Amino acid sequence: MIILRNCASCGVVRTATxxxxxSTLAEKMLRAAEGVELTETEAEQRExxxxxxxxxxxxxxxxxVMPRRKLNAQLQLERLTGRxxxxxxxxxxxxxxxxxxxxxYEEMRTDQDWPSVWPVAAxxxxxxxxxxxxxxxxxxxEKRPPFQKLGNLELxxxxxxLHLTPAAIERHCNAIKKFCTPxxxxxxxxxxxxxxxxxxxxxxxxxVHQGTSLRDPRARIITITVKLASLKLNEAAREKFMRLAxxxxxEATDTLTIxxxxxxxxxxxxxxxxxxxxxxxxxxxxxxxxxxxxxxxxHLKVKFDGSSTQRSVQEIVERLTAEExxxxxxxxxxxxxxxxxxxxxxx
Numbered sequence: 543m544i545i546l547r548n549c550a551s552c553g554v555v556r557t558a559t560x561x562x563x564x565s566t567l568a569e570k571m572l573r574a575a576e577g578v579e580l581t582e583t584e585a586e587q588r589e590x591x592x593x594x595x596x597x598x599x600x601x602x603x604x605x606x607v608m609p610r611r612k613l614n615a616q617l618q619l620e621r622l623t624g625r626x627x628x629x630x631x632x633x634x635x636x637x638x639x640x641x642x643x644x645x646x647y648e649e650m651r652t653d654q655d656w657p658s659v660w661p662v663a664a665x666x667x668x669x670x671x672x673x674x675x676x677x678x679x680x681x682x683x684e685k686r687p688p689f690q691k692l693g694n695l696e697l698x699x700x701x702x703x704l705h706l707t708p709a710a711i712e713r714h715c716n717a718i719k720k721f722c723t724p725x726x727x728x729x730x731x732x733x734x735x736x737x738x739x740x741x742x743x744x745x746x747x748x749x750v751h752q753g754t755s756l757r758d759p760r761a762r763i764i765t766i767t768v769k770l771a772s773l774k775l776n777e778a779a780r781e782k783f784m785r786l787a788x789x790x791x792x793e794a795t796d797t798l799t800i801x802x803x804x805x806x807x808x809x810x811x812x813x814x815x816x817x818x819x820x821x822x823x824x825x826x827x828x829x830x831x832x833x834x835x836x837x838x839x840x841h842l843k844v845k846f847d848g849s850s851t852q853r854s855v856q857e858i859v860e861r862l863t864a865e866e867x868x869x870x871x872x873x874x875x876x877x878x879x880x881x882x883x884x885x886x887x888x889x
Contacts (some may be wrong), residue, residue, distance in 0.1 A: 568576045572578065572630065613690055624680045645669055646669050646670060647668070647669060647670065647671060648672075656707055656709060656710070657705075657707065657709055657710040657713055659708075660704045660705050660707075661705060662705055663701075663702075663705050664704075664705070665698050665702075666691075666697040666698050666700075666702055666704075668691040668692050668693070668694070668697070671691065671704065673691075674690075674691075675691045675692075675697065676688040676690055676691065677689065677691075677694055677696045677697050678694060678696050699754065701750065701756055721874040737769060738772070741768050741769055741772035742766060742767075742768045742819075743766070743767045743768070743810065744764065744765070744766055744815075745764075745765040745766075745767070745814075746761070746763065746764050746765070746808060747760065747761060747763070748761055748763050761808060762803060762805065762806065762807055762808045762810075762811055763801065763802070763803040764801070764802050764803075764808060764811040764812045764815050765799065765800070765801050765812065766799070766800045766801075766802075766815045766816070766819065767797055767800075768797070768798050768819065769796055769797060769798075769801050770783065770784075770791065770796050770797070770798055773823060775826060775827065778829070778833075779826045779827045780826070782823060782825070782826045783823070783826035786822050786825060786826060787822060798819075798822075800815050800818055800819060801815075801816040802818070804817060
């Protein structure tokens with residue numbers, strides 16, 4: 543590949559070959575010795591590219607096989623011939639080195655306002671925490687202590703509670719205290735009152751551990767407990783609710799327990815649990831046409847009302863009542879006759 547270049551100063555046409563096989567170190571040194579400038583300004587490059595055309599008459603697009611920088615040999619030749627520009631470097635002053643500021647954690651006071659230093663949750667920064675914290679493991683911990691806090695990635699991975707110090711918690715509580723109302727003392731004194739006003743209990747757990755992820759799959763599990771008596775269902779709806787709930791209902795404590803863990807987040811599981819509770823309630827109070835054909839054998843429990851046992855007991859009670867009335871009548875007649883006989887004998 544041959545490129546023709548016109549020298550602006552002398553008008554001489556220079557020829558340069560950019561084939562890889564001919565780009566030897568000797569040719570580059572020769573061009574450097576002749577004074578061919580390899581670095582061009584942006585305007586000169588644009589002008590040269592506009593003038594240069596290939597064999598098809600299209601603008602030539604130059605391909606640089608090697609970086610466009612001066613080689614060590616070329617730099618050395620320029621130094622020997624005096625054409626190199628020497629950039630003077632000043633030696634570092636000892637005062638400049640002493641003027642470098644110490645780490646921030648060494649200048650912190652012991653009575654500083656820590657919530658202002660670490661106001662929100664953030665990753666661990668060793669330059670801010672004035673504590674000699676170490677973390678990590680080594681092959682022989684009895685000989686070598688764990689790694690220091692400077693550049694320790696193990697401290698960055700795990701969550702920290704440096705923003706939840708007692709002073710920060712107290713400050714947050716005082717800020718939101720004006721928006722809160724006093725807690726009713728009756729709810730702490732009586733469990734029945736608490737269950738009457740708050741029948742539904744939602745339970746979940748939070749987990750903090752060391753690992754590459756802060757997420758724990760167990761934290762999404764939601765447990766809802768509610769007293770069945772607080773739903774105020776009639777007898778038929780209560781029985782239907784117990785059938786639909788299955789083993790989630792404990793008859794001994796009259797408590798319904800719903801555990802949801804099929805969704806990915808805690809909020810989704812909570813919404814799903816309340817959806818199940820709502821669906822159970824509305825399905826239990828609904829009466830279908832086929833429910834009117836229910837018989838005594840279909841009930842969960844044997845009912846005394848309307849049974850043959852009830853009829854037998856009623857018959858026995860009625861018989862005993864009739865016999866008792868007759869016995870009392872006969873006893874009354876005998877007592878009256880005895881009193882009449884006594885009167886007759888006295889007269």
